[in-house]
Amino acid sequence: MKLKIFAAASLLCLGAAGAAEVAMAQEPQAVRQQMMKDVGRSMGALAAIAKGEKPYDAEVVRVSLTTISQVSKTFPDQFPAGSETGAETEASPKIWENTDDFRAKAAQLGKDVDATLAALPGDQAAVAAAIGPIGKNCGGCHETYRLKK
Amino acid sequence: MKLRSLALAALVVGAAGIGAFAWATAPARSAAESWQGLGEPDLANGERVFSEGGCSSCHAAAGAGEEGRLVLAGGAPLKSPFGTFYPPNISPDPKAGIGGWSLQDFGDAMLRGVGRRGEHLYPAFPYASYARMTPRDVNDLYGYLKTLPASGNVAPPHELPFPFNFRPLLGAWKFLYLNDAPRVVLANSDAKIERGQYLVEGPGHCGECHTPRTLLGGLETDRWLAGAPNPEGGAGRVPNITSGAGGIGGWSASDIASYLETGFTPDYDSVGGAMVAVQKNMARLPAADREAIAAYLKAIPGH
Structure with missing residues (x-):
């Protein structure tokens, strides 16, 4: 009986911890940080193919580009009022000052990625040719809108 | 009365000292x-x-x-x-x-x-x-x-x-x-590292942002390239590019050269802030120069 209560209590604790983690994960700062990590991972997968470190794999190319495309469309919505600071955010205050330009930059990334998705690069050379223009969007936005900590 | 003449004398000596210092440090043209x-x-x-x-x-x-x-x-x-x-x-x-x-x-x-x-x-x-x-x-x-x-x-x-x-x-x-002495003295240098040293310490002026400054705005050269607050203010920081804590010790020389060429870190984070313009310029240099910069950054002491 005692053991049972202990087990139940432990489960409750675990559940609470899990819920806290979910709540944490839903903070806009955490959500957008995860989105950028996903884009980084996708760029890494594409670059590995471009450099010949990994063999060409159409599925990897498609999934990676799709991830970047999806992020580009929802990323600018992750900066509600009140999320300007905290949680180690590297977001520049300029995001809230020049929101239209910030959104336009995300839209440009989406446009570039979707064009690449529509004519999926068919081999290593095509992947290498495609990631240059896509990658320019990263620095182009981070130049103004990210503050490195 | 005595006090007054003493104060006057101090003032004269002080002014003369400042004058002499200003003269000694006046702008000097080259030959x-x-x-x-x-x-x-x-x-x-x-x-x-x-x-x-x-x-x-x-x-x-x-x-x-x-x-x-x-x-x-x-x-x-x-x-x-x-x-x-x-x-x-x-x-x-x-x-x-x-x-x-x-x-x-x-x-x-x-x-x-x-x-x-x-x-x-x-x-x-x-x-x-x-x-x-x-x-x-x-x-x-x-x-x-x-x-x-x-x-x-x-x-x-x-x-x-x-x-x-x-x-x-x-x-x-x-x-x-102001001096033209090397920022760091490297025991085991070679032509490639020396080229990197010239680029980083001279024309590239990397230390102007990547090295912390004293209250008078001089570089703290014993913390050479160890990272610093954003010189233009704000919350950002200019990163440590030595092998010290928080630096780039985990990057290989080819990671550094590749970052300067493409703007991507080894884990595909991207270049940002004022470094974007710098990286675009570095991408215009011959590959050997980016490799020389990388070799130098791997050779300097970590902070």
Whole structure:
């Protein structure tokens, strides 16, 4: 009986911890940080193919580009009022000052990625040719809108 | 009465001391001979030095972008803890720019921080790094600058509070911080590392942002390239690029060279902030120069 209560209590604790983690994960700062990590991972997968470190794999190319495309469309919505600071955010205050330009930059990334998705690069050379223009969007936005900590 | 004459004497001695110091640290021009015999500038090398130094990052108009980066009209504000600087027009316009300057005028600005009217220049213009440059590179760069479009723009005067608006004080700053000695002495150097050292410590002036500064605005050279607050203020930080804690010790030399070429870190984070313009310039250099910079960064002590 005692053991049972202990087990139940432990489960409750675990559940609470899990819920806290979910709540944490839903903070806009955490959500957008995860989105950028996903884009980084996708760029890494594409670059590995471009450099010949990994063999060409159409599925990897498609999934990676799709991830970047999806992020580009929802990323600018992750900066509600009140999320300007905290949680180690590297977001520049300029995001809230020049929101239209910030959104336009995300839209440009989406446009570039979707064009690449529509004519999926068919081999290593095509992947290498495609990631240059896509990658320019990263620095182009981070130049103004990210503050490195 | 005695006290009064004593105070007067102290004042006179003090004023004389300040006068002597101002005289001793007055702007000093170079000898004209040091700029002779360099021959016709090598414009291709001049363009390379232009990329190494990132001249357009400060001297192109604000928001000039990719198309306007070769028009060095000046005027884009540069914020600092000492006030706001407005980099001057260095286009070849004979009146608004430096078209009427001699090579010696240009060289003295680059290597000594002395303006054409014989005044001290503010070290926001990183001559304390450029002091390490060879006369040949200065000659080639000046030749290249003359080929760029002229602009009639006149930059606003710097906005500096007292005492920073008093230029003779810069003599004291130079006395403390201007020299052409190596920033680090490397025991096991080779030609590649030496080339990297020249690029990083000289024309590339990496330490101007990546090294912390003293209250007087000099570089804390014992924390060379160990990272620093954003010199333009704000919450950002300029990263540590040594192998010390929080630095880039985990990057291989080819990771560093690849970052300078593509703007991507080994885990595919991207270049940001003011480094974006720097990285674009580094991408214009020959691969061997990026590899030399990488070799040097791997060779320096970690902080």
